[in-house]
Amino acid sequence: MEAYRTILVDREGSTAILKINRESKLNALNATTLSELSNALDVLAKDSSVRGIIITGTGNKAFIAGADIQEFVGMNGEAAAQLAAKGQRDVMDKIENYSKPIIAAINGFALGGGLELALSAHIRVASSTAKLGLPEVSLGLIPGYGGTQRLPQLVGKGKAFEMIMTGDMIGADEALNYGLVNHVVDGAGLLRKCTELLERIYLRSPQAISKVINAVNAGFVDSKAGFQQEISLFGASFDTDEAKEGIEAFLEKRKPNF
Ligand code: COA
DSSP states (O other): OOOOOOOOOOOOOEEEEEEEEEGTTTBBBOHHHHHHHHHHHHHHHOOTTEEEEEESSSSSSEEEOOOGGGTTTTHHHHHHHOOOHIIIIIIHHHHHHHHOOOOEESHHHHHHHHHHHHHHSSEEEEEEEEEOOOOGGTOOOOOOOSSHHHHHHHHHHHHHHHHHHHOOEEEEHHHHHHTTEEEEEOOOGGGHHHHHHHHHTTTTOOHHHHHHHHHHHTTTGGGGHHHHHHHHHHHHHHHHHHHHHHHHHHHHOOOOOO
16 A cells, blocks of 8 residues: 555455545645545556545544645636646546545535535535535635536535535535435444445446446536636636635634625
């Protein structure tokens, strides 16, 4: 198994458990984490003893509290668009189009890029204390890892607009009600529930499961233009005074003044 600095890769039978391991930063996704995730996904794709993957966060507070806002400081629009394009290609799209089933085990805050990563997974299971949201507009930004596309696909446009425009978090039960997560369980039973689901999938034909993933995703190809538009608008949002104010306010632990 490779040595990683910001993620952990565990094995339980045929299942690989990928854990984001930056608990002190609520498992926020920085450049290293994204590249390690991308690499681990490539390694596990080739490992024929792995039949499915669970992605979760370390600790019981956060799944992933978003992209690492520290890395946004001083970033211009072009660099931000490149960041979004790379994250979408190397991690989010890779998860969505993976040939084996991937379940997001949402063990706490799933915000911004964290929720977007969960949206890329094939199935989502949340602990009862999870909180989910796309708070980018409170930083003067927009979602950049596919959230404007995948959230409406899953919950419908109206609920997606409400979540993205208010930036508010919703609880696990509301997320279940929205169809945003498939199941809500007690935190202690979260990984067990995901494992049970995977074990049921493992009874089925692996090549058929790969084809199902491919076919379901094929129905959404027209939205590719939307993803491209999101990347360029995400970049453009960085070149605004509001983004500068929003990011500074977060790091200075105060409310932004828009
Ligand atoms: N990027 C970078 N650091 C982050 C982070 C992020 N997305 N989310 C949390 N952190 C860091 C905090 O800065 C803090 O670091 P510090 O201890 O060095 O000061 C640490 O993680 C703990 O977070 P804190 O804010 O103190 O915890 P809290 O319980 O008061 O609040 C949240 C939890 C999730 C509500 C809050 O951390 C938050 O709003 N995070 C940002 C969410 C966001 O906007 N994500 C989208 C990014 S595009």
